Amino acid sequence: MENCIIKSPLGYTKIVGDEEGVCEVTILNSEEKETDIIPVELEDCVTQLKEYFEGTRTEFDLILNPQGTTFQNKVWKQLQQIPFGKTFSYLELSRQLGDIKAIRAVANANGKNPLWIIIPCHRVIGSDGSLTGYGGGLYRKQWLLEHESPYKQQTLF
Template identity: 80%
Template sequence: METCIINSPLGFIKIVGDEDGVNSVSILNSEEKITDIIPIELEDCVIQLNEYFEGSRKQFDLKLNAQGTDFQKKVWKQLAQIPYGKTTSYLELSKQLGDVKAIRAVANANGKNPLWIIVPCHRIIGSDGSLTGYAGGLHRKKWLLDHENPYKQLSLF
C-alpha cells in the first residue's frame, strides 16, 4: 500500500492506494509533512484532486478500491452519481436505493465513506436544506458546496 500527503485549500489530505486502485482519501486535522515524491500509483489521484480544487475538474476518473460492506459500496456508488454542483438528502438517497426505511443505514454508510471528495458525501444535506453532520467538519462541507456552486455570490464584507 502506498501513501502520500498533499496540501489543499481545506488542509492536508492523505491518499492511500496501490495498483488495484485508490483505497482512501481523507482530510487530516493536523499539519503533516507533504510527500516529496508521489508514488506512481497515486499520481492520477493527486493530479485530479488538484484540478478539482483549481476548479477545472468536475468529475473524477480514477480506479477505486474502497473497502466496505456490500451495502456501503452500494451507497457509495449511488453517492458517486450525484452531479457536481447538486445536492440531495439522505431521504432521497434512501428512496433511490429502494428502501426509504434504510435512511439511518444510508447515513451511516455515508459517514464511513473512505473516498473524501471523490465519492461526494459532502453533497448530502438535510431534507430541509440544512448542512448536516460531516466527518470533515461543517466548515469544510460548506466550502466544498460553495466551491461547486455555479452561482458564486460575492460577499459585501
C-alpha cells in the same frame, strides 16, 4: 499499499492506494509534511484533486477500491451519481437505493465514506436543506458546496 500527503485548501490530505485503485482519501486535522515524491500509483489522484480544487475538474476519472461492506459499497456507488453542483437529501438517497426506511443505514454508510471528495458525500444534506453532520467538519462541507456551486458568492468590497 502506497500513501502520500498533499496540501489542499481545506488542510492536509492523505491518499492511500495501489495498482488496484485508490482506497482512501482522508482530510487530516493536523499539520503534516507533504510527500516529496508521489508514488506512481497515486499520481492521477493527486493531479485530479488539484484540478478539482483549482476549479478545472468536475468529475473524477480514477480506479477506486474502497473497502467496505456490500451495503456501504452500494451507497458509495449511488453517491457517485450525484452530479457536481447538486445536492441530495438522505431521504432521496434512500429512495434511490430502494428503501426509504434505510435512511439511518444510508447516513451511517455515508459517514464511513473512505474517499473524501471523490465519492461526494458532502453533497448529501438534510431534507430541510440543513448541512447536517460531516466527518471533516461542517465548515469544510460548506466550503465544498460553495466551491461546486454555479452561483459563486460575490464579495461586496
